[in-house]
Amino acid sequence: MKLSRYFADHSPAYDAEINDLLSDSEGKNVLEKRLREKRGQIDFLVMMMDDSPEMLAVVFHQGFRFTSPRAMDELAGMEPDRFPSWKKLSAAATLVPWAQTLAERVLQEEGGERFMAIAAVLEYLHSRVDASGAAEAQDDEDEDQRDEDADGEDGDEGDEGESLPRNLEEAGADWLAEQGFERKE
Incomplete structure (x- = not known):
């Protein structure tokens, strides 16, 4: 354009x-x-x-x-x-x-x-x-996650790996709520 x-x-x-x-x-x-x-x-x-x-x-x-x-x-x-x-x-x-x-x-x-x-x-x-900025940020996030997965030698995700998606999900839900959308329960 x-x-x-x-x-x-x-x-x-x-x-x-x-x-x-x-x-x-x-x-x-x-x-x-x-x-x-x-x-x-x-x-x-x-x-x-x-x-x-x-x-x-x-x-x-x-x-x-x-x-x-x-x-x-x-x-x-x-x-x-x-x-x-x-x-x-x-x-x-x-x-x-x-x-x-x-x-x-x-x-x-x-x-x-x-x-x-x-x-x-x-x-x-x-x-x-x-x-487009959100798509780029998601691509960067996905690449970082792939790098972290590749670096993990023992394959053990531990508590930190389990909490990361939950924190991202909460952050996303908070942002959507700020934009006026209802929270999914």
């Missing part, structure tokens, strides 16, 4: 904005709390949609469901002045209910339709990076 100049410039800024919201000074994950705060400031943030779109776009983080990755790839290669209407685009990028309410506010503004398309593409690009 080839990014337009617009998205080549703005996608890293969007990623940085998400990363800034991710954790506090103690390293705790506070993304959801900070996103709620940002969403409460939407009336102020809409003033930034042209000059700093990433500042407003983050309120839609995790609010899109992408039904047509091909269409989103095409949009990422376009400059925003060539985008179709939001109504046409909404078939490729649907909003979850809470995000629909925010979108209604943004769409009241001049340029709101264009901005919603920009926000969708920024979130799409961010989610692609997260997915």
Whole structure:
């Protein structure tokens, strides 16, 4: 996929904005709390949609469901002045209910339709990076595990080998819970 100049410039800024919201000074994950705060400031943030779109776009983080990755790839290669209407685009990028309410506010503004398309593409690009980064991390983890298995001469996994998958599973469950998913019991 080839990014337009617009998205080549703005996608890293969007990623940085998400990363800034991710954790506090103690390293705790506070993304959801900070996103709620940002969403409460939407009336102020809409003033930034042209000059700093990433500042407003983050309120839609995790609010899109992408039904047509091909269409989103095409949009990422376009400059925003060539985008179709939001109504046409909404078939490729649907909003979850809470995000629909925010979108209604943004769409009241001049340029709101264009901005919603920009926000969708920024979130799409961010989610692609997260997915590819997660896949790379899993590949590295699998390789580390294979190396550890190959290094173990006596074949005895001991308590440490038994607790590692459980800790990873717990960490994964904690992360999913932070993202709003229910825990599996």
